[in-house]
Amino acid sequence: MVTFKASSAQVLLDVLFDSMPTQPKEKRNVRAARLHQVGSPLRIEEVPRPRVQGSEVLIRVAGAGVCQFDVHIRSGRVPLPKDFALPLTMGHENAGIVEETGPLVREVAKGDAVGVWGGRGCGTCRVCRQADEQVCGMEHWILGGYAEVMRVPHERFLVKLDSLDPVEAAPLTDAGLTSYHAIKKTLSHLHPGAFAVVIGIGGLGHIAVQLLNSLAPWAGTIAVDVSDDNLALASELGAAFVVDGRENPAQEIMRITGEEGAQAVIDLVGTDSTLATAASVVARKGIVVVVGVGGGSLPFSFFGMRPESMVTTSYWGSYNELVELLDLAVQGTIRPIVHRVPLEEVNEVLDRLEQGKLTGRAVLVP
Ligand SMILES: [Zn+2]
Ligand SMILES: [Zn+2]
Structure with a gap:
């Protein structure tokens, strides 16, 4: 071997x-x-x-x-x-x-x-x-x-x-460890009333939802996926909101967060479209953690995202x-x-x- x-x-x-x-x-x-x-x-x-x-x-x-x-x-x-x-x-x-x-x-x-x-x-x-x-x-x-x-x-x-x-x-x-390592990067952003978005409720995402609920129960978890089964699972596992990724998820997330955006976005997919969603919903001083190796890229510029928001990758744990x-x-x-x-x-x-x-x-x- x-x-x-x-x-x-x-x-x-x-x-x-x-x-x-x-x-x-x-x-x-x-x-x-x-x-x-x-x-x-x-x-x-x-x-x-x-x-x-x-x-x-x-x-x-x-x-x-x-x-x-x-x-x-x-x-x-x-x-x-x-x-x-x-x-x-x-x-x-x-x-x-x-x-x-x-x-x-x-x-x-x-x-x-x-x-x-x-x-x-x-x-x-x-x-x-x-x-x-x-x-x-x-x-x-x-x-x-x-x-x-x-x-x-x-x-x-x-x-x-x-x-x-x-x-x-x-x-x-x-799946668990990678989610855990990524979530730990977001915890200092997740004050009471904050929102955490998880994009992709697969092997990692279904554990990420559970971890967020236990490590930051005061924050609202928003699960995004393109499969009805995965969205149903996210609800079952305690996500406060589920958002259909096939229908303008950014607009729905902004509505849920009162147009403030989410203080943490964990992108477990990493395609052009999920990264674009992540960038457009992250709040001021929020964090986008890119975990998925979907091959997408994110144009980054001074006015491209809200003030003092940040983007990082996360590797395993x-x-x-x-x-x-x-x-x-x-x-x-x-x-x-x-x-x-x-x-x-x-x-x-x-x-x-x-x-x-x-x-x-x-x-x-x-
Ligand atoms: Zn792996
Ligand atoms: Zn080394």
Whole structure:
């Protein structure tokens, strides 16, 4: 499995181990869904079971969330980050059971249920030193959940799950964590009576609505989507207002906010049209947080948005934020809506996600 850059010594070890005749070869193979060519479907195939050494941990994947980012990687809309070699086992939203540990592993043991924090950085640059490793560069991120097992490069990337079901916890490691990190950027703007707009009520958005309700219950949450099912779900999950994205959402949001605009806008889609909506509804001194990698752009100029409003991107979330979020889930504050899907259906699920035909989060259960 080519999920991170192996040293040549590691490759040599793997070759040596793989050639040892201790076990029949077929028993040590595992199923994985791999991308061989950008623009083509993933292939389900047998690959050698990864070996672990040092502080590495082998996880039996219980759940791997299917993310829009994977749709974009498959289609080529997001270029493959440097060091992501093909064939690639995708899947960056993972939880599972520890199956094997390297000799230096101390904190987890075989049988532990764990979530994988995947936002690994280089470990030594300025942002990594600030414990914001996920901002360092996508090429270091930990992928590999679209398989029966995955090798995690160090035990420090694991969080024990306590009472949480690993299948339900999987989406929290990205869909939940990315929403949480983005919402934390908005909290200082969300005074009582303020409004927070969430654009896109999919895998991330349905968790974002729940998080806003618990972290800023004094602010009104406005959910925007183009699907009736997703809007109905947003209402069920406690959004104060739902706005149909197909019919002039900006005008409706301005009406709801008494023409003041929203103090926070979280765009989980990121197309030209959602970004234009975000820019036109953000209030004075408000914030637009762009999370969706939909490929749109936003013209920015002095009078283009209301005074002292700001725009930022948001990348995944930190390890500590994942620990906080899992605590919120244990307390029952948030609950992802999960559809369990066998690994063999990965391409169909990616298709459905691309077509906007999923509600909640699809999780592969290899
Ligand atoms: Zn993702
Ligand atoms: Zn770094």
